[in-house]
Amino acid sequence: MNATPPIAGSPGDAAGMAAMLFCVDPTGTGVRLRAMPGPARDAWLAAVHSMFGRGAPSRRVPVNIPDGRLLGGLDLAATLASGRPVAERGVLADAHGGLVTLAMAERMAPGTAARIAAVMDSGEVAVERDGMAMAAPARFGAVALDEGLDGDEVPPAALTDRLAFHVDLSTLREQDLPVPADAAAIAAARERLPAVTVSDDIITSLCAAAVALGVDSLRAPLAALRAARAAAALAGRDAVTVEDAGIAAQLVYASRATRMPAPPETEETESEPEQSPPEQSAEPEASAQTDDNTEQRLPDADEELLVNAVKAALPADLLAQFAAGVERRVPSRTRGKAGATCNGSTRGRPAGVKRGEPRGGARLDLLETLRAAAPWQRLRGKSPGSTARISVRREDFRISRLRQRTATTTIFVVDASGSSALHRLAEAKGAVELLLAECYVRRDSVALVAFRGRHAELLLPPTRSLVRAKRCLASLVGGGGTPLADAMDAARGLADSVRRRGDTPVVVFLTDGRANVTKSGEGDRPRAEEEALLAAKAFRVESMTTLLVDTSPRPQMAGRTLAEAMGARYLPLPHADSHTLSGAVRVAVAAG
Amino acid sequence: MSGLFPFTAIVGQEDMKLALQIAVVDPTVGGVLVFGDRGTGKSTTIRALAGLLPRMKAVIGCPYGCDPASTAGICERCSGSEHPKSQLVPVPVVDLPLGATEDRVVGALDLERALAQGVKAFEPGLLARAHRGFLYIDEVNLLEDHLVDVLLDVAASGENVVEREGLSVRHPARFVLIGSGNPEEGELRPQLLDRFGLSVEVRTPEDIATRVEVVKRRDAFERDSEAFRAGWAKDDDKLRRRVVAARNRLKNVQVPDAMLERAAQLCVKLGTDGLRGELTLTRAARAFASLEGDTVVTDKHLRRVAPSALRHRLRRNPLDDAGSGTRVERAMQEVFGA
Numbered sequence: 001m002n003a004t005p006p007i008a009g010s011p012g013d014a015a016g017m018a019a020m021l022f023c024v025d026p027t028g029t030g031v032r033l034r035a036m037p038g039p040a041r042d043a044w045l046a047a048v049h050s051m052f053g054r055g056a057p058s059r060r061v062p063v064n065i066p067d068g069r070l071l072g073g074l075d076l077a078a079t080l081a082s083g084r085p086v087a088e089r090g091v092l093a094d095a096h097g098g099l100v101t102l103a104m105a106e107r108m109a110p111g112t113a114a115r116i117a118a119v120m121d122s123g124e125v126a127v128e129r130d131g132m133a134m135a136a137p138a139r140f141g142a143v144a145l146d147e148g149l150d151g152d153e154v155p156p157a158a159l160t161d162r163l164a165f166h167v168d169l170s171t172l173r174e175q176d177l178p179v180p181a182d183a184a185a186i187a188a189a190r191e192r193l194p195a196v197t198v199s200d201d202i203i204t205s206l207c208a209a210a211v212a213l214g215v216d217s218l219r220a221p222l223a224a225l226r227a228a229r230a231a232a233a234l235a236g237r238d239a240v241t242v243e244d245a246g247i248a249a250q251l252v253y254a255s256r257a258t259r260m261p262a263p264p265e266t267e268e269t270e271s272e273p274e275q276s277p278p279e280q281s282a283e284p285e286a287s288a289q290t291d292d293n294t295e296q297r298l299p300d301a302d303e304e305l306l307v308n309a310v311k312a313a314l315p316a317d318l319l320a321q322f323a324a325g326v327e328r329r330v331p332s333r334t335r336g337k338a339g340a341t342c343n344g345s346t347r348g349r350p351a352g353v354k355r356g357e358p359r360g361g362a363r364l365d366l367l368e369t370l371r372a373a374a375p376w377q378r379l380r381g382k383s384p385g386s387t388a389r390i391s392v393r394r395e396d397f398r399i400s401r402l403r404q405r406t407a408t409t410t411i412f413v414v415d416a417s418g419s420s421a422l423h424r425l426a427e428a429k430g431a432v433e434l435l436l437a438e439c440y441v442r443r444d445s446v447a448l449v450a451f452r453g454r455h456a457e458l459l460l461p462p463t464r465s466l467v468r469a470k471r472c473l474a475s476l477v478g479g480g481g482t483p484l485a486d487a488m489d490a491a492r493g494l495a496d497s498v499r500r501r502g503d504t505p506v507v508v509f510l511t512d513g514r515a516n517v518t519k520s521g522e523g524d525r526p527r528a529e530e531e532a533l534l535a536a537k538a539f540r541v542e543s544m545t546t547l548l549v550d551t552s553p554r555p556q557m558a559g560r561t562l563a564e565a566m567g568a569r570y571l572p573l574p575h576a577d578s579h580t581l582s583g584a585v586r587v588a589v590a591a592g
Numbered sequence: 593m594s595g596l597f598p599f600t601a602i603v604g605q606e607d608m609k610l611a612l613q614i615a616v617v618d619p620t621v622g623g624v625l626v627f628g629d630r631g632t633g634k635s636t637t638i639r640a641l642a643g644l645l646p647r648m649k650a651v652i653g654c655p656y657g658c659d660p661a662s663t664a665g666i667c668e669r670c671s672g673s674e675h676p677k678s679q680l681v682p683v684p685v686v687d688l689p690l691g692a693t694e695d696r697v698v699g700a701l702d703l704e705r706a707l708a709q710g711v712k713a714f715e716p717g718l719l720a721r722a723h724r725g726f727l728y729i730d731e732v733n734l735l736e737d738h739l740v741d742v743l744l745d746v747a748a749s750g751e752n753v754v755e756r757e758g759l760s761v762r763h764p765a766r767f768v769l770i771g772s773g774n775p776e777e778g779e780l781r782p783q784l785l786d787r788f789g790l791s792v793e794v795r796t797p798e799d800i801a802t803r804v805e806v807v808k809r810r811d812a813f814e815r816d817s818e819a820f821r822a823g824w825a826k827d828d829d830k831l832r833r834r835v836v837a838a839r840n841r842l843k844n845v846q847v848p849d850a851m852l853e854r855a856a857q858l859c860v861k862l863g864t865d866g867l868r869g870e871l872t873l874t875r876a877a878r879a880f881a882s883l884e885g886d887t888v889v890t891d892k893h894l895r896r897v898a899p900s901a902l903r904h905r906l907r908r909n910p911l912d913d914a915g916s917g918t919r920v921e922r923a924m925q926e927v928f929g930a
Contacts, residue, residue, distance in 0.1 A: 132703070
């Protein structure tokens with residue numbers, strides 16, 4: 001069977017195709033555009049604008065947009081001027097029938113994402129704010145600009161789940177992008193779109209392909225279906241063909257795939273090293289053939305075609321990972337870093353308003369002030385010589401009270417090497433879970449870095465979710481060397497990002513302090529110890545709260561020296577269980 | 593996407609659908625919490641509930657939609673009038689949008705009248721609108737803490753007390769709280785968790801036939817929602833009649849002492865805090881029996897609703913890896929026998 005991707009050629013063509021399909025059915029699809037600001041991104045966006053048609057509104061949503069601007073609310077200026085409440089439409093309502101660009105989506109707070117997602121789902125903005133209730137239609141095409149650097153920085157999953165196409169321009173140049181279609185062709189396709197039909201077979205194949213590739217969310221096949229329709233409409237057809245479905249599958253599933261299609265019972269146990277070395281992505285026929293040997297249900301030819309289309313579009317390294325039996329950690333399932341931003345110090349808990357004057361940094365609560373003044377206007381209006389529509393007096397002033405506190409993020413750095421006994425790991429897991437269980441009350445979060453073998457690994461990004469923590473902890477295994485310096489650097493990087501977010505990091509090391517793997521991943525004890533000491537000093541320089549729990553059966557100098565170097569509290573706990581451990585951490589956090 | 597998706601057209605998700613029906617049959621069960629994966633139709637199902645509810649009688653002109661038949665728990669205005677005129681209105685299913693401000697939730701000074709006429713008047717908020725109906729909070733775990741506190745307080749007392757700007761208003765606000773969310777976005781505070789009567793976990797269906805059916809129906813709905821709804825109207829009507837019948841039958845359903853004992857045993861075994869667990873379990877079992885057309889609650893009914901009624905009340909034990917659903921299953925095995 002012919003398994004060349006339906007969109008032949010470079011990734012640029014795929015990006016161009018996504019742009020066109022998005023313009024044909026903007027409300028049904030949506031794009032997550034992963035790229036740094038630059039000519040390629042500008043060109044892509046310009047192409048979308050040119051195809052979208054004249055007169056369509058286009059709005060840009062900044063990452064920290066307040067609810068009042070996003071959804072709408074009371075227009076204070078107009079209200080004051082006219083003497084009656086005047087509503088202000090939000091950005092989303094303004095963009096009805098047009099395009100919404102979400103800037104820096106990877107840093108968007110989950111709350112903002114949830115609001116936008118709710119509007120996308122219902123097609124209207126429902127506002128219950130500032131003393132007014134209104135609803136305005138808001139059906140728009142969304143483009144989320146994702147400037148995340150690595151897999152950890154992703155837009156909130158609530159958003160990415162609803163955006164059909166995930167386009168990656170990071171490796172493309174401006175000239176790689178194809179020339180956009182003209183607006184007339186798009187307009188014609190839009191007209192044709194409602195009449196395009198899809199056969200049941202195609203729907204079944206799209207769903208089956210999603211399952212085969214490990215795409216869980218049911219929004220994905222729905223999005224693929226919309227995309228396939230758009231593709232058919234664009235090609236001037238009245239019915240979706242397998243080729244259209246192939247294009248849709250490639251664009252929608254490729255970035256969401258979590259596994260190589262294989263019969264369910266073999267995927268966990270068998271690793272198939274011979275299956276597809278990376279360079280075979282250009283001709284995935286061979287890998288397709290090897291898949292087909294043991295099948296319980298017979299996949300119809302269409303499904304296979306779709307799966308192959310997606311496979312052809314997968315990045316080569318991913319393919320190799322799948323082949324090695326590694327399930328991909330789906331970025332969209334992780335909680336974005338933005339979560340902590342929103343729950344950190346930026347979210348001062350409003351503790352109501354109080355009467356007072358806006359001085360000394362206190363912020364005037366305009367609305368409450370206005371409310372306080374409002375009932376008296378009739379009475380005050382009678383005072384002669386006044387031209388102001390509304391008279392606000394000193395006793396009306398209300399200032400907002402914000403109760404702010406910084407949240408603590410405890411970063412556990414756990415030695416999972418062979419020298420630390422395996423049961424240490426279990427205790428660390430227990431301690432993390434115990435601390436997490438208390439996090440509801442304290443509103444704190446926990447992160448986990450484990451190191452063994454040659455490198456350290458961020459196992460659990462800062463989170464409060466017990467569900468997620470358990471999932472990550474369950475996969476932690478022990479054994480191997482002790483790359484302490486690498487772990488320290490990783491932890492410091494994480495602590496730094498936590499601090500920049502406005503939270504307070506507390507780093508807890510659980511190790512015996514005997515480094516034997518260098519940063520470059522070589523087994524060289526003296527150099528490894530030297531590097532570890534150097535890395536430890538960096539903590540002291542940045543004056544971070546640290547705690548070093550010496551887990552060796554007989555505590556020795558290595559641990560103590562390290563603790564001194566980083567200015568850490570030193571705690572020899574040869575017989576720590578998870579309860580004493582979490583207790584000790586609590587004390588350190590309180591003191592720090 | 594205009595209009596509501598028909599309730600009966602939702603594929604699978606039986607636990608969620610049953611929990612919602614139970615809440616309709618007996619609102620005193622105390623709210624439903626739906627937690628689960630993305631894209632499993634949580635919001636769709638809950639919003640679809642509005643289309644299923646039979647109309648209710650309400651006093652004309654009453655901002656809170658008081659029941660003309662009842663004398664207790666009605667607003668000041670209605671308790672003054674002898675024979676108020678009433679009309680049939682749809683049962684409210686109020687969506688609490690994210691980003692709602694407190695003044696709109698609890699009600700506040702009517703800004704317009706204050707500004708234009710200089711009159712101090714109370715403008716009821718979302719809680720007033722939800723009275724006798726349902727209040728739905730999507731992404732309940734993302735709700736601001738101070739709003740959560742207000743909601744809990746009102747849901748527990750059945751009355752909304754507003755003391756703002758020199759206004760002092762109290763009005764009835766009895767509603768069924770329905771929340772949904774994704775546990776990966778963050779956990780719910782245990783205090784809030786416990787206030788929900790039933791909790792269900794929804795998962796993405798894994799078998800292909802079901803998924804295909806979901807996609808097909810959703811697609812048909814999006815292309816022509818009118819025709820799609822018309823096609824399902826019969827089924828929705830049937831279910832509506834069933835729910836109404838169950839509601840009327842409810843007070844005649846017997847709960848034998850042996851069943852109360854079973855419920856208590858189960859709760860003791862699971863170590864749930866307080867008596868709310870037993871109460872909810874019995875009420876839910878009764879409502880379920882009524883839905884099934886039975887007049888006596890039996891083991892069968894208890895077993896069916898126990899996971900939903902108890903799952904979220906377990907003391908969280910971070911060191912026990914088993915999910916709470918499994919723990920309820922285990923306890924049931926011991927109490928009821930295999």
